[in-house]
Amino acid sequence: MWGLNLPVVLALAAIGGVLAWRRANTLVWLLYTGGALWAFFRFGFAVPIPQSVATIYLGITGLALVCYASSSRERLSETIQPIQRLILEPRYRLALAGLLVALPALAAYNVYADLTVPLEAPGFGREVHPPPPTEMTVHDETIDMATAENPYLHYKHDDPELYAEHLENGRRVYYENCFWCHGDGMGGDGMFAHGLNPVPSNFNDVGTLPILQSSFVQWRIAKGAPGLPASGTPWDSAMPAWEKFLTNEEMWDVNLFIYDFNGYEPRALGQH
Amino acid sequence: MTGHAMGRTPAAATLAAALLVALPASAQVDLGTEEQRAAGKVVYDKYCGQCHGDTGDGNGYATPRVRPKPRDFTTGKYKFRTTPNGMLPTDDDLRRIIEIGAPYTSMPGWPNLTSAEIQNVIYYIKSFSPDFENPDRYAEPIEIPRPLESTEESIARGRVLYEEQACGACHGEVGRGDGASAPTLVNDKGDPIRAADLTQRWTYRGGPTKEDIYRTFSTGLNGTPMPSYADSLEVEDRQHLVNYVYSLGDGDDPNYGTLITAVYSDEPIDLQDGESLDALFESAPMTRFPLVGQITEPGRNFFPPVTSIEAQAVYNRDEIAFRVRWHDLRADTSGRNNPNLEVPMWDEDNGIGGDAADDSGDSDDFFGDFGGEEVPAEDDFFGDSGDDFFGDGGDDFFGTAVAGAGGAEFSDAVALQFPASLAPTESPELKPYFLYGDAQNPVDLWFVNLTYGVADTFRGRGSDAIEPTEADIVEAVTSYDQGAWTVTYKRRRSSRAGVSFAEEQYTPVAFSVWDGFNRERGNKRALSSWFYVYTEPSVEQAVAGPVLRAALIVLVVELLVVFLVRRRARQKAADEQAEAASLTATEAPAV
Numbered sequence: 001m002w003g004l005n006l007p008v009v010l011a012l013a014a015i016g017g018v019l020a021w022r023r024a025n026t027l028v029w030l031l032y033t034g035g036a037l038w039a040f041f042r043f044g045f046a047v048p049i050p051q052s053v054a055t056i057y058l059g060i061t062g063l064a065l066v067c068y069a070s071s072s073r074e075r076l077s078e079t080i081q082p083i084q085r086l087i088l089e090p091r092y093r094l095a096l097a098g099l100l101v102a103l104p105a106l107a108a109y110n111v112y113a114d115l116t117v118p119l120e121a122p123g124f125g126r127e128v129h130p131p132p133p134t135e136m137t138v139h140d141e142t143i144d145m146a147t148a149e150n151p152y153l154h155y156k157h158d159d160p161e162l163y164a165e166h167l168e169n170g171r172r173v174y175y176e177n178c179f180w181c182h183g184d185g186m187g188g189d190g191m192f193a194h195g196l197n198p199v200p201s202n203f204n205d206v207g208t209l210p211i212l213q214s215s216f217v218q219w220r221i222a223k224g225a226p227g228l229p230a231s232g233t234p235w236d237s238a239m240p241a242w243e244k245f246l247t248n249e250e251m252w253d254v255n256l257f258i259y260d261f262n263g264y265e266p267r268a269l270g271q272h
Numbered sequence: 273m274t275g276h277a278m279g280r281t282p283a284a285a286t287l288a289a290a291l292l293v294a295l296p297a298s299a300q301v302d303l304g305t306e307e308q309r310a311a312g313k314v315v316y317d318k319y320c321g322q323c324h325g326d327t328g329d330g331n332g333y334a335t336p337r338v339r340p341k342p343r344d345f346t347t348g349k350y351k352f353r354t355t356p357n358g359m360l361p362t363d364d365d366l367r368r369i370i371e372i373g374a375p376y377t378s379m380p381g382w383p384n385l386t387s388a389e390i391q392n393v394i395y396y397i398k399s400f401s402p403d404f405e406n407p408d409r410y411a412e413p414i415e416i417p418r419p420l421e422s423t424e425e426s427i428a429r430g431r432v433l434y435e436e437q438a439c440g441a442c443h444g445e446v447g448r449g450d451g452a453s454a455p456t457l458v459n460d461k462g463d464p465i466r467a468a469d470l471t472q473r474w475t476y477r478g479g480p481t482k483e484d485i486y487r488t489f490s491t492g493l494n495g496t497p498m499p500s501y502a503d504s505l506e507v508e509d510r511q512h513l514v515n516y517v518y519s520l521g522d523g524d525d526p527n528y529g530t531l532i533t534a535v536y537s538d539e540p541i542d543l544q545d546g547e548s549l550d551a552l553f554e555s556a557p558m559t560r561f562p563l564v565g566q567i568t569e570p571g572r573n574f575f576p577p578v579t580s581i582e583a584q585a586v587y588n589r590d591e592i593a594f595r596v597r598w599h600d601l602r603a604d605t606s607g608r609n610n611p612n613l614e615v616p617m618w619d620e621d622n623g624i625g626g627d628a629a630d631d632s633g634d635s636d637d638f639f640g641d642f643g644g645e646e647v648p649a650e651d652d653f654f655g656d657s658g659d660d661f662f663g664d665g666g667d668d669f670f671g672t673a674v675a676g677a678g679g680a681e682f683s684d685a686v687a688l689q690f691p692a693s694l695a696p697t698e699s700p701e702l703k704p705y706f707l708y709g710d711a712q713n714p715v716d717l718w719f720v721n722l723t724y725g726v727a728d729t730f731r732g733r734g735s736d737a738i739e740p741t742e743a744d745i746v747e748a749v750t751s752y753d754q755g756a757w758t759v760t761y762k763r764r765r766s767s768r769a770g771v772s773f774a775e776e777q778y779t780p781v782a783f784s785v786w787d788g789f790n791r792e793r794g795n796k797r798a799l800s801s802w803f804y805v806y807t808e809p810s811v812e813q814a815v816a817g818p819v820l821r822a823a824l825i826v827l828v829v830e831l832l833v834v835f836l837v838r839r840r841a842r843q844k845a846a847d848e849q850a851e852a853a854s855l856t857a858t859e860a861p862a863v
Contacts, residue, residue, distance in 0.1 A: 083837075084837055084841070087833070087834050087837045087838060088837065088838065088841050096834070099830075100827070100830050100831070100834075103826050103827075103830060104822075104823035104824070104826040104827040104830070105823065106826075107822045107823055107825070107826040108819045108820070108822050108823035110822070111818050111819050111821075111822040112815060112819045115813070115815050115818060115819070116815065119531055119533060119806055120530070120531065121530040121531040121778065121803060121804040121806075122700070122778050122804065124700070124701035125701075126701075171322060171333070172333045174322075175322035175323070175332065175333040175334040176333050176334065176337065177567075179322070179334065179378075180378075180564075180565070180567055180574065181567075183380065184319065184322070184323070184378075184380050185319065185380065185382065185384060187384075189380070190380075191376070191377070191378055191380070191564075192564035192565060192567070194528070194562055194564075195562035195563060195564035195800060195801065196564065196801055197801045197802070224568070225568070225705075226705070226710075230699075230702070233701060233703075234705065235702070235703045235704055235705045235706060235710070235713070235802075236703065236706060236801060236802060238567075238568050238706075238707075238801070239568070240567070240568040240569070244569075244570060245570075261318075
């Protein structure tokens, strides 16, 4: 739920509840807050968040905790006194010895884990739907990206039979050319998808076709990877420039078909 | 679709009654109700017809460009069954394939379909073949026993059986799908078919488990050269054979990686000294990379037989060596090949169908004659291809050989691809276009035509702009052993024209493999996306030092804190004592 790893979040909240109930002292609360935030960032999300983001956030909250602890004389002494007692009072001698061993061991383990992390190929982000040009020319036809719509979409209401013909032609085009990557069911999981990086678009996804104008989809079909700006890492994408293989009508038809197959409508003009 | 009534209408009842009269005494004939079949047709038309054909004949839009071909449901022949050879599959057999698909074929799994939708589709699929009305074609599923433990004895016994039954004739001596008759295999429609590469279990069409393998041995794959061994081998022997075949596998999962780690060695890299070379690579980790068909640029390759390549690398002070290995059912070492060879449009799908319009007049004749149905094995086919090279020899070869067995014309080949220069530091993500580079960012290809076994270097500035270069000397040695090609490259680490391999550097690398048998050449190839090779530091990074240092620093800080706190407490106590003493001292006289 909400992209969270619920058991972890609930467990952290439960520990907080117990501390409140037992009226834990300031030091314990400070340790709990820091530890709980660390655990939340590390294990609390269903999809792991980038290490750098977590590090920055933990750094800021760490500073905030220090500020909080030293913000008044009372808080400071509440924070420090338990530590002093641990160090001074003979009855804590065993706990102190344990701590003296445990902290260096933890630091050593951290360094070890950092050094022996398995090597990974460097990864770079890319813009999935980069801004399109204002117009494009395909097979000598110039298309204004802001205003162009699928010329066959209106047949859906005006001439259902003709619409069905265009859809069938789009189906032919799709299954002669597209499904190797985008998949039979259009889940972006075709038989070649595992060998491609970036992975092919998933047309079932509500975050893809419905948020795009059909002119954008047409741009991506006609110009493919070579038409992408650098932010879309055109050098990695296997999307062909279909104008090399298909006519304008075939590309509009397959554009029509992928929307229809998934039960989506293109984003209307001027709709944000 | 699930909303359709499951109950029987009068029409369905009549049909069922008619069946009962005509075909008595078979509980297994279950063709569903008319409503169920109608509901199945809706699902079929949306998800299945594009490959299996709207009439179930296996001739959909995608058919010319996929291999193996989609099932022709009108034949009633099914490969993956729990029923004896030649019999019809059970509904559960059909359901299994619909749910999980057949790996490394164009048949995907359909996890989005509900159980009822799948059942309806099964009823509809069965209506394509009259066989399903014939109770004589039904049989009880075979029993699949619990697999035997893979003991040494069992595997050894399996090995004997593998040899006795001549499994190697198709699957190859060590199971790489390279048997002597592998290139000639066809199914009973005359379409070429490949013997499974038993070492790559993840590609088994029928599934990778011991139970799956046992099922295949015991039922055979109807319509293919894979027979059933139910009559020739006892249950236990089949189980031993399962264990042997299982032992040939490299694991259930291909474990595709993204990085080659090049390890440092002090030893010289001598390509001519096979033994020391093998010893060098022994220490280098091996990574498997997925290969897919090149279908972005003209000269598309829709069904590449080579689906992965393994790679490793070692380097010394001056040189770096790469070793790649992949499986191929035979060594095609008599033809020509280079990254520049043009592939006519009709040859994308081996002339089976489609795209003739883009081509010259002669290929129209060809398609007129064949109507996209038969695999061409006629002289016309190559005579008209306008390819001088072919000559008469080619005609003879194809006239007599099995369709699609085109090994003699094009040789096997492989290429490593590197960027001609590394990305600038301000945009480290920048790479050349992974399809032979682009005008701004060229690539270097280390190409080996396995007919000659030497490395040729090309510079690519796009698929239509590839030129030979002589800037760097790349050496190569090649070998083909029981279905596996191994190619080892060597080059100086530093280069003035191309990329240099500095220590601790990530260098993009991509692969191409051409299978001459599949008529692959030029742009028609299997390829990978960009991956990386990392040149590991030559001096091994010690772990113990930094770890001890970290522990020591923390310990010192701890001890310091403890010391300071205690000293302060002592001082405080001393002060208090002193104060108390001085108080006592000053007050004393008063007492």
